[in-house]
Amino acid sequence: MGDHFQTIVDRDAGADEAAGLARSVIDWLVAEGIVLAERTDCVLSQPLGHPPGPNWSHAVAEEDARWEPSDGLAVHLGRTVFHGGQGCFEAAICPRCSTTTRLADDDWKVIDEAWTPFSEAIGTWYDTGVAHVPCPACSREVPLPDWNWSDDYFAFAHLGLDFWNWPEVTPEFRTRVCALLDGHRTAYVRGKL
Ligand SMILES: [Zn+2]
Known part of the structure; x- marks a missing residue:
């Protein structure tokens, strides 16, 4: 269960x-x-x-x-780093240009080169409250909590x-x-x- x-x-x-x-x-x-x-x-x-x-x-x-x-x-x-537990994250969506960045492939295997900047930023945000991830599509430095996630897998917030x-x-x-x-x-x- x-x-x-x-x-x-x-x-x-x-x-x-x-x-x-x-x-x-x-x-x-x-x-x-x-x-x-x-x-x-x-x-x-x-x-x-x-x-x-x-x-x-x-x-x-x-x-x-x-x-x-x-x-x-x-x-x-x-x-708090809120996340969907046992599920897997699939993609992050840039709030500036709306481009979707895939973070896992069709077999739910994590795409390391795409995921690593997010993974590092999550650690930094958790420690300091500030972290950015550059969007691979539009190159803008987007604050980690502003990224949108497929199925709301992650949220970085205080409540x-x-x-x-x-x-x-x-x-x-x-x-x-x-x-x-x-x-x-x-x-x-x-x-x-
Ligand atoms: Zn973008």
């Missing part, structure tokens, strides 16, 4: 505003009964998370509502809302959460441990 997660990531929240934005989203989720306010040992990525509330099913499609979540919601604050072992939340639910994030760009990172 494995453990599944889905994370709504705020790509634009600065380190100093992430906690306040997280608070407003959690307040709304608690008011709607989707999660409970009091945190317990119910998530895999952090010591404590918010367990599902009485109306958790409002976040998922009707046909998925018989599959009760076995775990809760973890809130990630601070510089993520991480649902563990929930049925897939609906696009409508994600839109309502994202509306509380000051119009920031968001990513929806999913995967499995």
